Amino acid sequence: MKKKARNLLKTIASFFTKHHKAMDDLPERYSYNPTLRWNADLESYFSKAYGPHHFSRISQALSRPSCYSCIRVNTLKSTPDAAIEKLRAVLKEKGADISKCDVEGMDYVLFVRGSGPHAIDYGCAADGKLPKEVLVSRKCAEAVLRGAQVYVPGVLGCTAHVEKGDVVAVSVAVEQPGADDGWVVGITRGTVLQGSETDPYHIERRGLYIGQGRAMLSRAGIFRVMEGLAVDMSDRVFNLPSLHDVLEGEIFLQNLPSIVAAHALDPQKGERILDMCAAPGGKTTAIGLLMKDEGEIVAADRSHNKVQGIHKLAAEMGLSCITPYKIDALKSVCTTNESDDFSNHSCIKDNHVGNVQGSDLIKSELEKSKLITFERLNAEIDFKKSGFFRVESNQINVLVSNEKANETTYTSKAAIRKEMRIKRNGPGRNQSLGGRVEKSKGFAPKSFDRVLLDAPCSALGLRPRLFAGEETIESMRKHATYQRRMLDQAVQLVRPGGVLVYSTCTINPGENEAVVRYALDTYKFLSLASQHPRIGGPGLVGRFEFPDGYTEEWLRPGEEELVQRFDPSSSLDTIGFFIAKFSVGSNKADLQNSAS
Numbered sequence: 320m321k322k323k324a325r326n327l328l329k330t331i332a333s334f335f336t337k338h339h340k341a342m343d344d345l346p347e348r349y350s351y352n353p354t355l356r357w358n359a360d361l362e363s364y365f366s367k368a369y370g371p372h373h374f375s376r377i378s379q380a381l382s383r384p385s386c387y388s389c390i391r392v393n394t395l396k397s398t399p400d401a402a403i404e405k406l407r408a409v410l411k412e413k414g415a416d417i418s419k420c421d422v423e424g425m426d427y428v429l430f431v432r433g434s435g436p437h438a439i440d441y442g443c444a445a446d447g448k449l450p451k452e453v454l455v456s457r458k459c460a461e462a463v464l465r466g467a468q469v470y471v472p473g474v475l476g477c478t479a480h481v482e483k484g485d486v487v488a489v490s491v492a493v494e495q496p497g498a499d500d501g502w503v504v505g506i507t508r509g510t511v512l513q514g515s516e517t518d519p520y521h522i523e524r525r526g527l528y529i530g531q532g533r534a535m536l537s538r539a540g541i542f543r544v545m546e547g548l549a550v551d552m553s554d555r556v557f558n559l560p561s562l563h564d565v566l567e568g569e570i571f572l573q574n575l576p577s578i579v580a581a582h583a584l585d586p587q588k589g590e591r592i593l594d595m596c597a598a599p600g601g602k603t604t605a606i607g608l609l610m611k612d613e614g615e616i617v618a619a620d621r622s623h624n625k626v627q628g629i630h631k632l633a634a635e636m637g638l639s640c641i642t643p644y645k646i647d648a649l650k651s652v653c654t655t656n657e658s659d660d661f662s663n664h665s666c667i668k669d670n671h672v673g674n675v676q677g678s679d680l681i682k683s684e685l686e687k688s689k690l691i692t693f694e695r696l697n698a699e700i701d702f703k704k705s706g707f708f709r710v711e712s713n714q715i716n717v718l719v720s721n722e723k724a725n726e727t728t729y730t731s732k733a734a735i736r737k738e739m740r741i742k743r744n745g746p747g748r749n750q751s752l753g754g755r756v757e758k759s760k761g762f763a764p765k766s767f768d769r770v771l772l773d774a775p776c777s778a779l780g781l782r783p784r785l786f787a788g789e790e791t792i793e794s795m796r797k798h799a800t801y802q803r804r805m806l807d808q809a810v811q812l813v814r815p816g817g818v819l820v821y822s823t824c825t826i827n828p829g830e831n832e833a834v835v836r837y838a839l840d841t842y843k844f845l846s847l848a849s850q851h852p853r854i855g856g857p858g859l860v861g862r863f864e865f866p867d868g869y870t871e872e873w874l875r876p877g878e879e880e881l882v883q884r885f886d887p888s889s890s891l892d893t894i895g896f897f898i899a900k901f902s903v904g905s906n907k908a909d910l911q912n913s914a915s
């Protein structure tokens with residue numbers, strides 16, 4: 320491992336050691352010591368894949384937050400040093416420990432150290448007096464462990480006679496085994512806790528105390544209203560600085576492996592990139608920064624609302640190279656003749672606008688946008704006819720006649736698209752009309768220099784997680800099938816000589832190494848490429864035979880060092896994440912074979 324990567328490890332390892340001491344001394348009931356529940360068959364699969372001890376460590380790590388927050392500085396708007404100074408000012412009371420990432424080319428990534436697990440004094444007196452309590456849902460507790468407050472909708476139960484201002488201990492109700500192999504939360508909102516052993520979840524929430532705070536409403540108030548702050552957390556088992564809405568547009572909270580995935584794609588200025596499953600846009604904007612906002616990023620997602628979110632985020636970050644599209648990744652490749660037009664990489668079906676104030680504005684903006692598109696297409700067709708164009712892979716340079724000046728200017732096509740986007744999208748999040756969501760019928764084959772497929776997955780690497788029982792072997796296989804179908808589309812969209820990066824946030828080898836195996840075995844023009852930086856661990860080599868006879872093939876010897884596997888139990892203390900990078904060779908024959 321390179322020296323810089325070792326330094327990064329040292330920085331995080333020092334956070335990690337402090338974070339994990341003192342766990343053993345906590346009194347048992349009022350402690351945080353969860354055991355993650357899994358579906359039995361899935362647990363058995365993971366235990367065999369990783370070995371029981373390793374899987375047990377992974378499982379334990381998943382139930383806790385990382386010991387630091389990772390921040391990407393928006394270098395278009397700030398510098399790492401300026402961001403550190405501002406963050407120190409914002410987090411002054413908490414004496415923030417902030418350091419820069421030592422990995423080469425990643426000094427714009429900052430780590431803010433957290434602390435924990437802390438032993439909390441819940442005020443259990445020797446005379447047996449018990450604390451007043453608030454019982455929250457699992458989702459609420461996972462958010463609190465990441466630094467959030469307790470909001471009204473997350474509260475399930477509360478001790479009788481809690482008044483506004485009372486100090487309350489906060490614990491969590493996690494799913495329990497129910498009938499028919501299912502899982503249930505056997506508690507309804509509004510339950511009164513008596514502090515006795517007959518309370519619902521009395522035994523089950525032992526070791527599931529996440530801190531204490533001050534009730535912002537009385538018990539009656541908490542269950543009467545639908546929203547608002549219920550408990551202001553003053554003592555947390557894990558202290559991670561809450562950075563939401565802090566330095567908006569200048570910094571972005573993002574997991575380290577996600578930033579590494581953007582680097583692995585290695586986007587270059589002026590290129591045309593597809594982010595196939597882009598929402599909420601974390602990696603899209605990371606890629607935009609690496610390209611210094613020069614080129615074009617098509618940010619696709621199937622959810623209309625999420626696509627609007629990408630639009631807003633791009634505007635907030637000051638990135639104009641991003642065009643969000645609503646499209647199903649399973650239908651990404653446009654097979655109609657429209658895609659053959661050199662000027663029409665994307666088979667745009669229609670534009671429609673969401674989240675825009677005022678229908679007149681919508682109409683006028685829409686008309687303008689159509690006009691621009693129409694003008695651009697005409698200009699391109701004219702030049703196509705005149706023979707003044709040349710095509711260099713996807714970086715098409717065209718000679719554009721400027722009507723006003725009546726002179727010929729040499730302009731890159733990426734620059735034309737960028738100008739159109741700025742006109743269409745407006746100046747930025749706060750001033751923008753809202754996110755215009757363009758629908759697409761698909762994109763022309765081989766029309767991108769690089770494609771990122773950050774696939775929807777089982778998300779079994781995300782942390783903190785207090786329950787994992789919902790996923791089964793069957794659901795894992797469904798995820799993998801979906802991912803393969805998306806990959807089938809992705810490989811067709813990359814130009815020969817281009818790059819495809821596949822990533823997930825799961826620890827499941829079936830969605831990681833097995834998908835890579837499928838890709839390499841199905842598309843002979845793909846080969847694994849080395850990644851920079853490389854700070855994750857090696858992939859899993861071998862195969863797995865399931866009791867039902869199904870065999871999952873993973874990597875072959877020699878391939879393991881070409882992928883990056885981020886193990887949540889390693890000293891890097893990240894989420895579980897996986898990255899594979901493929902070089903795309905000449906694919907004509909293979910595509911014909913696979914299509915027939």
Ligand SMILES: C[S@@+](CC[C@H](N)C(=O)[O-])C[C@H]1O[C@@H](n2cnc3c(N)ncnc32)[C@H](O)[C@@H]1O
Pocket residue numbers: 577595596597598599600601602603619620621622625646647648649773774775776
């Ligand atoms: C892992 S998240 C992507 C995270 C994103 N790359 C980021 O870094 O911010 C997966 C995304 O895939 C989207 N998705 C799921 N199925 C899809 C499909 N068939 N077509 C397009 N997007 C899909 C989901 O809406 C979700 O936003």
